[in-house]
Amino acid sequence: MMRPVLLSLLLCAPPLLGACHPDPVHSDKVAAQGPEDPGIPTGPLHRPGQPCLVCHGDAGPASMVMSLAGTLYQEDKSRNPLEGAIVQVFDSAGHKTATATNCMGNFFIQKKSFDPVWPVWVQIKYGANLPAVPMSSAIFRDGSCANCHHDPTGRATAGHVYFLPQGTMSFPKGGCK
């Protein structure tokens, strides 16, 4: 009598347990980011140029949830980080916020402080006397810059986010000490 019951439990349980399993697609995306650089501590300086919200989105696994995050570089042809730039964000409801890039060029905005109404528009300010550089299109849903802005450039990626084309001006040597 017990055998059919056990068998049926085995057959019926997996669909219920499946609901508790993590999303395998998301897990694969997290795994695809690879290991940490051993020379960079986990924190605001880590993983420049990677799509931050893969781990820092609502699905985790990072505890800090971000709404927008990315890495800025000085020029289009190089990957010297742009430190001290101000990233200004405007959303469709008229809310705005701003944050600065660190020595790796990384910036992030926590969702608990700014949960935008999409689409959002972004522009970069750098230096006291230079005009702001706006992104030419709106962002409609993806808070990770690197999903649409990764190298090498191609038909579905505009390349890394940069302030000016190479040779337009001279920048201080970028990077963390």
Add this chain to the structure above:
Amino acid sequence: MTGNACLRYLGTALIGGASLVTSACAGPSPDGHTQFKAPDVASFRPVADMLGKRCGTLDCHGSTVRSLRIYYWRGLRLDPADVPGIKTTQAGTTDAEYQATYTSVLTLEPEIMGTVLVQHGDPTALTIVRKARGAEHHKGGTVLEAGGAADRCLIGWLVGKGTGTACTDGLAIPHTLKPFQGL
């Protein structure tokens, strides 16, 4: 539920599932053709420009993983040598990209689209209209407000009544952000 009842239930479900699979395999012949009247290709460009700006960013329908793929010079490019945001023609978007977007829009629901055009059916029978208006679940929310210029652009083209200035008017995404009004 007892163990036996659970097994019976499972068996019924498996048989039911198998029936569905069998019936799915007995679909239209691979040699069959479906003909339908398609909206005008000649007047599609302004519609495509509007769709490109409002729906075709790389994080939305400017992606090859979407059923609706929109090719636009500031978004997904068709030619692997082209890059988002870089114009290779005066218009930006190439002829081949306009054609590819047209094909993508048409092949979403061709029979229904033909019905809307020929029999003057309700455009909201089309998923693209319902999703764009936010009347059906759409991750991008409402991108074409019903009755607004961009919506009139799409509907006017779909039903063959012309778009007037709706597509040009629909390019402007309403917002009050002065630094970006020129975009």
